[in-house]
Amino acid sequence: MDFNLDLLALLGLGISSFVLITGCANMILMAALWGLYLSLVNVGQVWYSFGWESQLLETGFLGIFLCPWWTLSRLPRHTPTPWTVLWAFRWLIFRIMLGAGLIKIRGDQCWRDLTCLDFHYETQPVPSPLAYFLHRTPWWVHRFEALSNHFLELLVPFFLFLGRRMCILHGVLQILFQVVLILSGNLSFLNWLTIVPSLSCFDDAFLGFLFPSGPAGLKDRALKLQDEEAQGAQSRPRHVGCAVRRVVNLSLGVLLAWLSVPVVLNLLSAKQVMNTTFGSLRIVNSYGAFGSITKERTEVILQGTASPNASAPDAVWEDYEFKCKPGDPWRRPCLITPYHYRLDWLMWFAAFQTYEHNEWILQLAGKLLVNDAQALSLLASNPFEGRPPPRWIRAEHWRYKFSLPGGKHAAEGKWWVRRRLGPYFPAVRLEDLEGYFREQD
Numbered sequence: 148m149d150f151n152l153d154l155l156a157l158l159g160l161g162i163s164s165f166v167l168i169t170g171c172a173n174m175i176l177m178a179a180l181w182g183l184y185l186s187l188v189n190v191g192q193v194w195y196s197f198g199w200e201s202q203l204l205e206t207g208f209l210g211i212f213l214c215p216w217w218t219l220s221r222l223p224r225h226t227p228t229p230w231t232v233l234w235a236f237r238w239l240i241f242r243i244m245l246g247a248g249l250i251k252i253r254g255d256q257c258w259r260d261l262t263c264l265d266f267h268y269e270t271q272p273v274p275s276p277l278a279y280f281l282h283r284t285p286w287w288v289h290r291f292e293a294l295s296n297h298f299l300e301l302l303v304p305f306f307l308f309l310g311r312r313m314c315i316l317h318g319v320l321q322i323l324f325q326v327v328l329i330l331s332g333n334l335s336f337l338n339w340l341t342i343v344p345s346l347s348c349f350d351d352a353f354l355g356f357l358f359p360s361g362p363a364g365l366k367d368r369a370l371k372l373q374d375e376e377a378q379g380a381q382s383r384p385r386h387v388g389c390a391v392r393r394v395v396n397l398s399l400g401v402l403l404a405w406l407s408v409p410v411v412l413n414l415l416s417a418k419q420v421m422n423t424t425f426g427s428l429r430i431v432n433s434y435g436a437f438g439s440i441t442k443e444r445t446e447v448i449l450q451g452t453a454s455p456n457a458s459a460p461d462a463v464w465e466d467y468e469f470k471c472k473p474g475d476p477w478r479r480p481c482l483i484t485p486y487h488y489r490l491d492w493l494m495w496f497a498a499f500q501t502y503e504h505n506e507w508i509l510q511l512a513g514k515l516l517v518n519d520a521q522a523l524s525l526l527a528s529n530p531f532e533g534r535p536p537p538r539w540i541r542a543e544h545w546r547y548k549f550s551l552p553g554g555k556h557a558a559e560g561k562w563w564v565r566r567r568l569g570p571y572f573p574a575v576r577l578e579d580l581e582g583y584f585r586e587q588d
Contacts, residue, residue, distance in 0.1 A: 152187070159183040171219040177211040185429065193507060194489055198422030199337040201432040202243070206343055208430050209235050212399055222368050225388075231396040235403055236347035237314075240321065241304045243341055246414060246434040248300030250421045254438030258297075263440045264289035269549050270441040272495040273333040273471050273488065274480045279562060281331055282549050299324050307348070318348025329484055333471065335492070336485035337436075406431035444547045445498045446473055447508070447571050451515060451530065451537030457574035464541070465530035467515065469494065473547050476556075476563040490525045502542065502572040506587070509572070509580060512540040516577045542571035 162180055166172045185204055188195045212235075215226040257263040268274060268282035299320060306317035322345050325338040351369065358366040409425045413433045421435025454462035468474050471481040472491040490511075497505040514522035518536040523529045531537055546566045550556035556564050575583075 155183050155187055169219070170221040172210075172214045173217045173219055174211050174214050175217055177207065177214055181207040181211060188429070189427070193493065197335065197487075197489075197492070198434060198436070199335060199340055201422070201424045201429045202337070202340055202434060204429040205239060205432055206236075206340060208428075209239065212396065222365060222372070224372065226392075229392075229396045229399075231400045233347050235399070236344040237307050238403070238407070240341070240344035240347070241307055242410060242414070243344070243434045244300045244304045244321065246419075246421060247436045248297060248304075249414060250419055250435035250438035252297070252301070253417065253419055255440050257440055257442075258293065261290045261293040263437075264292045266440055266442050267437070268331065270444045271332050271334075272492050273483070274473070274549075275331060275333055275482045275484075276480050277330050277482075278332060279480055279549055280552065283552055311350070314348045315350075315353055318345045321345045321348075333482065333484045334436075335487035339485045403431060441499060444473070445568065446545050446547050446565075447494055447498045448474060448543045448545055449512065449515065450541050450543060452539050452574075453531070453535070453537055455538060457539040457541070462539075465537075467526055467530065468528040470525070470527045473563055476550075476561045476565055479562055488525075498544070508542065509575075509583065512542070512572075512575060513577065513580045513584075515540055516580070539574045539576055541574040544568040544571040 159180055162176055162183075166176060166180075181204065184200075184207065188200045188204065191200075209232055212229060212232045215223045218226070251258040251263075255263060257266070265286070268278040271278065303317055303320050306313040306320075322342050325342050325345075328334060328338045355366060358364065360366055406426065410431055410433050413419055413423065419433075419435070421433060421438055424432045449467040450464040451467065452462045452464045456462065466474060468478075469488070469491050471483050471488045472494055473480070493505070493507070497508055502508055511522060516536055516538075518529070518531060544567070546568055548564050550561045550564050
């Protein structure tokens, strides 16, 4: 199984690297990328339970139809960008932003009170270094940020349907918004991915300044193609191929319209559900983010001890440090986006639930009890490295707050101030877990 999963991932990495480096793609390569990632997501269970997995698959599916059938060229002569696909990308960014805005207005009261940003920077899944300082900005800044968020998610999406200039303005505003989100939080590759459909708001005339104007360059070749087409000198594609392409584009439009029906009904519903897929192929999905905001940050800290008696007063408990999530109060928040530390994110969800709702955390404890190398590779440090594995593992529940810049704790070098709330799950041995999982079948 490990070999098969690695093979799928490496194959996808190879194909996408080829497309990225050469700037060439066709429908076969793009369909292969989509199929490979769909396979991983469908078997990934809780590890691939994040909303942006479906967003990546929907984006990738639409990308298939931007390309020629099998030709590999940076500027395919006979494959003009289909309007069907352009509007499909615009429909995607419209649903992403409007869905995120509606779930907020319908969800947490703090979004209606404009107070959510008083908490969000501190309680988001994996805070960035900038979030530490944004959290301490004046209250009126947070109110302006929340109001701006509503403007960008609830009103700006409709700019798409108000002509070229407003469509371009929509694209510019949404990309700037995503850049701000990238800097203020580690939301995986979500914000980078959301920039992609926003590019459909721009035409050649707007994007031309990004490309060099030298002879034989891509911009020069595109201009010549346009001139040839205007003069009627361009060689036309074969009638059959052109007709087939039109049928495919028309069929794609009909398919997307049909699959959008439950998505639209969900958007209009007072009981809107975010980040939901309505089909196993994940072609058209519903989206949303932070419909509710946690007001306090809690963390699950895993600890191990070599003591034979876990309850002994002299038992020394040592912390396992994760790669990005808060743990050691002296460690600076990381900036890792667009990379996704999936385990760190799952630990954030686990912190405001119980271990009964997250049985995988007990499996992780079992791996740590035997110093499993693969599980430990997901962590930043192993306190038992070079030593026998711990005899006991426990999880402690802590309340975390940002230290006050210029305050006593910050002067000591602390980014976080923490207070113990109690046990998350009690100290367990390997034989205890074996019995527990046997009972759970």
